[in-house]
Amino acid sequence: MAKTLGLTGNEAVAYAIMQINPDVMAAYPITPQTALVQKFADFLADGDVDTEMILVESEHSAMSATVGASAAGARAMTATAANGLALMWEIVYIAASNRLPIVMPVINRALSAPINILCDHSDTMGCRDTGWIQIYSENAQEAYENTIQAVRIAEHPDVLLPAMVTQDGFIISHGMEDVTILEKEQVQKFVGEYKPHYPLLDPEHPVSYGPIDFHDFYFEHKKPQVDAMENAKQVILDVGREFSKLSGREYGFFDAYRMEDAEIVAIMMSSTAGTTRPVVDELRRQGIKAGLLKLRVFRPFPAEEIVAALQGKKAVAILDRAISFGAQGGALFSEVCSALYNAGQRIPVINFLYGLGGRPAEIENIQEVYQKLQRIVQTGKVDNLINYLNLRE
Amino acid sequence: MSQIRELGYKDLPLGGKILDAGNSENYETGGWRTYVPVHDAEKCTNCLLCWIFCPDGAIFVKDGKWAGFDLKHCKGCGICAEQCPPKVKAITMVKEEK
Numbered sequence: 001m002a003k004t005l006g007l008t009g010n011e012a013v014a015y016a017i018m019q020i021n022p023d024v025m026a027a028y029p030i031t032p033q034t035a036l037v038q039k040f041a042d043f044l045a046d047g048d049v050d051t052e053m054i055l056v057e058s059e060h061s062a063m064s065a066t067v068g069a070s071a072a073g074a075r076a077m078t079a080t081a082a083n084g085l086a087l088m089w090e091i092v093y094i095a096a097s098n099r100l101p102i103v104m105p106v107i108n109r110a111l112s113a114p115i116n117i118l119c120d121h122s123d124t125m126g127c128r129d130t131g132w133i134q135i136y137s138e139n140a141q142e143a144y145e146n147t148i149q150a151v152r153i154a155e156h157p158d159v160l161l162p163a164m165v166t167q168d169g170f171i172i173s174h175g176m177e178d179v180t181i182l183e184k185e186q187v188q189k190f191v192g193e194y195k196p197h198y199p200l201l202d203p204e205h206p207v208s209y210g211p212i213d214f215h216d217f218y219f220e221h222k223k224p225q226v227d228a229m230e231n232a233k234q235v236i237l238d239v240g241r242e243f244s245k246l247s248g249r250e251y252g253f254f255d256a257y258r259m260e261d262a263e264i265v266a267i268m269m270s271s272t273a274g275t276t277r278p279v280v281d282e283l284r285r286q287g288i289k290a291g292l293l294k295l296r297v298f299r300p301f302p303a304e305e306i307v308a309a310l311q312g313k314k315a316v317a318i319l320d321r322a323i324s325f326g327a328q329g330g331a332l333f334s335e336v337c338s339a340l341y342n343a344g345q346r347i348p349v350i351n352f353l354y355g356l357g358g359r360p361a362e363i364e365n366i367q368e369v370y371q372k373l374q375r376i377v378q379t380g381k382v383d384n385l386i387n388y389l390n391l392r393e
Numbered sequence: 394m395s396q397i398r399e400l401g402y403k404d405l406p407l408g409g410k411i412l413d414a415g416n417s418e419n420y421e422t423g424g425w426r427t428y429v430p431v432h433d434a435e436k437c438t439n440c441l442l443c444w445i446f447c448p449d450g451a452i453f454v455k456d457g458k459w460a461g462f463d464l465k466h467c468k469g470c471g472i473c474a475e476q477c478p479p480k481v482k483a484i485t486m487v488k489e490e491k
């Protein structure tokens with residue numbers, strides 16, 4: 001039977017990894033991920049897992065050891081945040097290009113400089129093009145459940161891509177919530193036995209990983225990665241459906257909250273959605289048709305599904321917790337805009353950059369977002385495409 | 394080689410893996426060459442130093458004697474010419490016209 005415990009986001013994911021019981025876990029501590037790996041080390045010391053834990057000297061080595069273990073045929077995991085992810089960068093690409101189904105929790109934190117340990121999404125948004133699946137979690141419960149599902153998604157033979165499962169640093173990673181934990185046997189049964197694809201440790205079938213590849217083959221090796229991302233869409237939905245039988249919670253590409261008859265909509269990822277729900281509820285009480293689209297899966301980007309959910313809306317605000325310097329707004333904004341444009345939808349859209357380096361996004365800030373949307377609907381004019389929420393002038 | 398070159402992305406093993414051992418022979422590196430080694434059989438003493446040093450195994454030997462270059466794989470590095478004893482100098486590197 002499932003049980004409910006008081007857990008932080010970090011602890012919830014450590015529980016998930018304990019129940020997955022990976023063959024190898026290689027990690028290096030970085031705030032705010034440290035408590036996750038520490039909790040996992042407790043499980044290891046208590047004999048709850050038989051994982052081979054590799055303590056490395058940097059994140060570059062953590063990802064390298066994970067890649068080596070995964071190529072050898074192990075179910076391998078690591079976890080990181082911010083600058084740690086940045087240091088892994090080179091090998092992050094290699095993991096995806098070698099088609100290694102590694103699952104990596106990332107505790108979203110701002111990138112230096114100035115040094116800042118608090119939440120924003122610059123770290124994972126910065127590696128949105130690395131070929132990893134990216135699943136964003138709103139709270140500890142989702143972080144726990146997304147981690148378990150990510151194993152099945154990544155390892156699916158039609159996918160074979162690594163997956164990042166994120167949660168907001170401190171806000172979720174260090175905040176304690178009620179989290180419903182499945183039985184270890186249920187999780188074990190759900191993730192199943194890992195059947196590696198051409199592992200190195202199979203002397204009967206010797207293979208080479210990572211040989212040199214020039215103009216003659218490199219391009220041909222990239223297109224299957226594109227296709228695998230596309231395949232991941234169906235797998236994400238199937239795995240979500242299967243998992244909801246265990247948890248009772250629905251898991252798709254996004255959560256459409258009060259969207260059906262909504263006229264003004266805010267799109268965002270992760271914990272800010274938790275702040276937005278009561279704002280939407282309050283607006284609804286006032287008769288204002290507000291809705292929330294909380295994106296769970298950023299890679300692969302569910303463009304068609306988002307366009308369908310936005311059909312007929314009068315104004316849409318897209319909230320980005322990371323700046324894409326020199327770009328036309330945040331990355332989520334750009335993705336949503338191009339999805340709408342390609343579908344021939346001309347809905348007024350605005351972008352809000354918010355929450356950088358842990359800058360709070362409170363109820364009143366979210367109210368401001370919807371007020372702006374109401375003004376757009378009233379005047380029919382978008383005066384400012386890119387806006388900065390809760391920034392001092 | 395030409396067959397491998399024509400393989401489309403749907404036919405390649407996932408992740409650029411090489412699934413069978415010892416297949417580097419199928420990858421013809423001869424196209425990288427700028428200079429081609431030319432052998433003078435009159436001068437050659439069959440010491441086989443060139444064969445020992447060739448990094449690509451691109452020198453054929455038959456019955457203990459020098460037997461030719463494998464130009465499908467020879468990259469034209471010139472190591473064989475360099476290693477051929479100074480008093481023999483049976484190999485010269487010649488610019489290859491393509």
Ligand code: SF4
Nearest residue numbers: 447467468470471473
């Ligand atoms: S040029 Fe280099 S590759 Fe070619 S035969 Fe001589 S040593 Fe071998």
Ligand code: SF4
Nearest residue numbers: 437438440441443477
């Ligand atoms: S090194 Fe020179 S002499 Fe010796 S086998 Fe080669 S070509 Fe002949």
